[in-house]
Amino acid sequence: MTTMTTTKVNITNLAQASAVFEKMVAEKDIEGLGSLYAHDAWLMPAGLPSIKGREQIMQFFHDRIALTDYNINFTRKEIQEVEDLGFEITTWVLRSPSLNQKSTVKIGNSVVIWRRIDGTWQMWRDAFRYS
Numbered sequence: 816m817t818t819m820t821t822t823k824v825n826i827t828n829l830a831q832a833s834a835v836f837e838k839m840v841a842e843k844d845i846e847g848l849g850s851l852y853a854h855d856a857w858l859m860p861a862g863l864p865s866i867k868g869r870e871q872i873m874q875f876f877h878d879r880i881a882l883t884d885y886n887i888n889f890t891r892k893e894i895q896e897v898e899d900l901g902f903e904i905t906t907w908v909l910r911s912p913s914l915n916q917k918s919t920v921k922i923g924n925s926v927v928i929w930r931r932i933d934g935t936w937q938m939w940r941d942a943f944r945y946s
Contacts, residue, residue, distance in 0.1 A: 824850050826936040829901050829929060833889035840887045843880055849873040853930055853937040861944030886910045892924075901929040901936060909945070921945040 824839075824847055826832050832851070839847040849869050852858075858866040858875060866875050879885075886909070893904040909921040923945030930939040 825934075826851065826929075827934065829894050829896055829903060829936055832903065832927075832929075832936065833891060833905060837887055837889060840880060840885050845873050845877045845881065848876050851938050852941070853932060853939045856938055857940050859940065859942040861942075883911050896929075899931040901931070903927045903929065907943075 824835055826835065836848070836851065838844075839851075849872065852869050852872050854869050856867075856869060856872060858872045860866070860875075866872055887907055889905045889907045891903065891905050893902075895902055904924070904926050906924045907922070909923070911919045923943055925941065925943035927938050927942075928940040929936045931937075
């Protein structure tokens with residue numbers, strides 16, 4: 816089992832955000848993932864109620880990635896920055912090995928609205944769905 820690190824991340828350029836997120840999922844870095852989200856962030860997974868606030872978002876990720884190895888890869892479709900707001904549209908593939916050594920694969924897309932807070936980009940609204 817991978818040990819959790821406690822990386823605090825400062826995203827100063829949205830172009831680097833997907834790679835940072837991918838790395839933190841692979842390393843099961845729940846605190847690092849949490850540091851990507853604003854304190855008043857919303858995570859909006861399709862088919863589930865909205866999850867509001869950094870602490871609840873960290874719990875969501877903990878419940879899903881703490882016990883299973885995951886690998887997520889993003890393909891950025893569009894990214895825009897305007898003053899202290901930005902958005903990113905991506906598609907992604909999430910892989911997880913199952914008990915019979917075959918990977919479980921989920922394919923999805925997401926829209927993230929970012930806010931620049933004290934010079935650092937943080938996720939403010941994160942909506943995703945998968946098939």
